Amino acid sequence: PPPQGYQQPPPQGYQQPPAPPPYAAGPPPPQPNYGYGAATATTTNTNVVVVNQQPTRSAVVVAGPRAPDYMGLSVFMLIFCLICGSPLALICTIPAVVFANMAKEDNANGDVESARRHARIALFLNLGTVGYAVIAYIALIIAVVAISV
Numbered sequence: 001p002p003p004q005g006y007q008q009p010p011p012q013g014y015q016q017p018p019a020p021p022p023y024a025a026g027p028p029p030p031q032p033n034y035g036y037g038a039a040t041a042t043t044t045n046t047n048v049v050v051v052n053q054q055p056t057r058s059a060v061v062v063a064g065p066r067a068p069d070y071m072g073l074s075v076f077m078l079i080f081c082l083i084c085g086s087p088l089a090l091i092c093t094i095p096a097v098v099f100a101n102m103a104k105e106d107n108a109n110g111d112v113e114s115a116r117r118h119a120r121i122a123l124f125l126n127l128g129t130v131g132y133a134v135i136a137y138i139a140l141i142i143a144v145v146a147i148s149v
Contacts, residue, residue, distance in 0.1 A: 064110070064112065065112060066107045066112070066115070067103060067106075067107060067112055067115035067116040067119050068103075068119050069100050069101075069103040069104040069107060069115065069118075069119050069122070070096070070100045070103070070119055070122045070123050070126065071097070071100040071101065071103075071104055071122075073096075073100075073122075073123070073126050074093065074096040074097040074099075074100040074122055074125075074126055075097060077089075077092075077093045077096065077126050077129050077130070078090070078093040078094065078096070078097055080133075081093050081129065081133070084133070086132070086133055086136055088132065088136075089129045089132050089133055089136075092125045092126070092128045092129040092132065093125070093126070093129050095125055096122045096125035096126045096129065097122075099118045099119070099121045099122035099125065100118070100119065100122040102114075102118040103115045103116075103118035103119040103122060106118060
């Protein structure tokens with residue numbers, strides 16, 4: 001039994017919604033092919049369209065030869081010169097990173113000749129940094145030995 005003061009709602013029945021009107025329209029008009037091959041379609045008596053050929057676009061990607069960019073070497077030499085304390089070598093390493101980045105962008109744009117030119121400049125700047133660092137450390141060792149003798 002329900003508690004005092006509680007009234008049960010009156011029973012309501014579920015009414016079916018009215019049926020939709022019958023489908024009277026025919027199939028849609030054919031669309032132009034927009035430059036694709038002709039699509040063939042068949043229509044059955046239940047208004048189902050079956051498409052036998054789908055329009056597709058094809059993309060061709062040609063991967064050609066790539067020039068090395070020496071970005072890893074350039075960043076390594078930059079960090080090495082910062083840690084080991086040869087700030088004059090930064091004169092070579094910062095432009096080396098810039099030229100390595102230019103070579104990387106040229107490779108991405110497909111300009112292989114320009115990428116090779118910029119990569120060669122980055123490599124020579126990195127080799128100049130190595131040469132400078134070797135000469136500087138040899139001079140430092142000679143100076144320390146000369147002072148201690």
